[in-house]
Amino acid sequence: MIPITRIVIDEKMRAHVLEVLDSGHIAQGPKVAEFEDRCSEMAGTRSAVAVNSGTAALVLALRALEIGPGDEVITSPFTFAATLNAILETGATARFGDIDDSYNLDMDSVESLVGDNTRALLPVHLYGRAADMDAAATLAERHGLALVEDAAQAHFATTPGGDRVGSFGLGCFSFYATKNLMCGEGGVVTVNDPELEQRMRILRNQGMLRRYEYEEPGYNLRLTDLAAALAIPQFDQAESMISARHRNAARLATGLRDIPGLVLPNRREHPGHVWHQYTVSLNSEAAIDRVTLAAVLDQQGIGYGFYYPRAVYDYNCYRSHPGVVVDGSPRAEVAAANVISIPVHHHLTEAEVERIVYVVRGAFGV
Numbered sequence: 001m002i003p004i005t006r007i008v009i010d011e012k013m014r015a016h017v018l019e020v021l022d023s024g025h026i027a028q029g030p031k032v033a034e035f036e037d038r039c040s041e042m043a044g045t046r047s048a049v050a051v052n053s054g055t056a057a058l059v060l061a062l063r064a065l066e067i068g069p070g071d072e073v074i075t076s077p078f079t080f081a082a083t084l085n086a087i088l089e090t091g092a093t094a095r096f097g098d099i100d101d102s103y104n105l106d107m108d109s110v111e112s113l114v115g116d117n118t119r120a121l122l123p124v125h126l127y128g129r130a131a132d133m134d135a136a137a138t139l140a141e142r143h144g145l146a147l148v149e150d151a152a153q154a155h156f157a158t159t160p161g162g163d164r165v166g167s168f169g170l171g172c173f174s175f176y177a178t179k180n181l182m183c184g185e186g187g188v189v190t191v192n193d194p195e196l197e198q199r200m201r202i203l204r205n206q207g208m209l210r211r212y213e214y215e216e217p218g219y220n221l222r223l224t225d226l227a228a229a230l231a232i233p234q235f236d237q238a239e240s241m242i243s244a245r246h247r248n249a250a251r252l253a254t255g256l257r258d259i260p261g262l263v264l265p266n267r268r269e270h271p272g273h274v275w276h277q278y279t280v281s282l283n284s285e286a287a288i289d290r291v292t293l294a295a296v297l298d299q300q301g302i303g304y305g306f307y308y309p310r311a312v313y314d315y316n317c318y319r320s321h322p323g324v325v326v327d328g329s330p331r332a333e334v335a336a337a338n339v340i341s342i343p344v345h346h347h348l349t350e351a352e353v354e355r356i357v358y359v360v361r362g363a364f365g366v
């Protein structure tokens with residue numbers, strides 16, 4: 001079996017967690033502070049506020065910006081439900097642009113959605129590839145919008161210009177078990193603005209600045225030292241993790257080229273991609289559809305995923321939700337119907353990558 005993600009807990013991670021267990025300080029403490037330092041270093045921001053999930057990071061960022069009922073947030077229609085759930089949790093209204101060839105939000109599709117109530121632009125760095133942040137920053141500046149980045153899949157990713165993901169606005173990362181860096185459940189918001197940082201620290205901890213002094217109603221979004229300890233050693237290993245993913249993506253690209261109807265991700269234009277997923281798309285020229293490909297992969301013990309099987313708004317619970325406005329995102333709907341992600345993770349062996357190529361080519365009969 002070649003799974004789509006492989007979770008490996010190495011000796012360093014084990015040792016870090018055991019150290020915390022022995023210390024007796026298992027809730028939020030010094031390891032969380034160290035984790036925050038590593039995260040701000042990663043994104044190149046002044047600071048970072050750790051929380052207990054990527055979803056919590058998104059909610060906290062939006063709440064810190066005082067986004068709520070009556071406000072609109074524009075995001076990508078091609079994302080995990082957490083992005084949308086976080087917007088709805090604040091009481092704000094979600095609107096969607098469309099995507100481009102990279103599966104990320106096409107900033108040209110956003111402009112016409114901006115109105116008097118628009119407060120924030122929330123691009124998603126899908127599959128580990130940075131959204132067009134230069135265009136996003138220009139748009140945000142022009143219309144006075146806040147920028148919140150869903151960087152759940154994009155630790156250490158950079159834009160083509162070399163800027164770090166999570167450094168443009170409030171950068172929301174997830175450390176869920178299957179992400180490139182992980183600690184089971186966890187998240188962080190990277191931030192430059194000291195006031196927003198302070199507000200997030202207060203909201204994270206029941207609205208308290210000092211013990212039993214409540215500034216406003218808050219949450220408990222605290223991360224634990226146990227989880228932080230699991231994540232910390234991974235920052236030192238990030239470079240080799242990412243280069244392994246690059247190598248695998250390059251091998252897949254070479255092995256899978258020239259298959260009619262199989263559209264591979266564009267690698268050359270985007271060196272800062274961190275390959276959380278390697279996602280291909282099957283167009284009308286393909287000899288098979290993705291369900292057939294998936295069946296072959298299943299049979300051969302190769303993991304895959306449909307990320308994501310529908311546009312995020314395309315479910316009854318969202319279509320009927322008063323906080324969801326659907327303007328139509330036809331390219332996202334086509335992508336959702338035709339994409340399939342295959343293993344690219346850093347624990348793959350060369351032989352496993354070869355086997356993936358062999359099985360996919362076989363499924364297409366080439």
Ligand SMILES: *Cc1c(COP(=O)(O)O)cnc(C)c1O
Pocket residue numbers: 053054055056079080082083124150152153174175176185186187
């Ligand atoms: C994983 C993910 C999230 C949510 O992160 P959790 O830690 O699972 O709450 C949000 N957005 C995207 C794009 C994700 O992939």
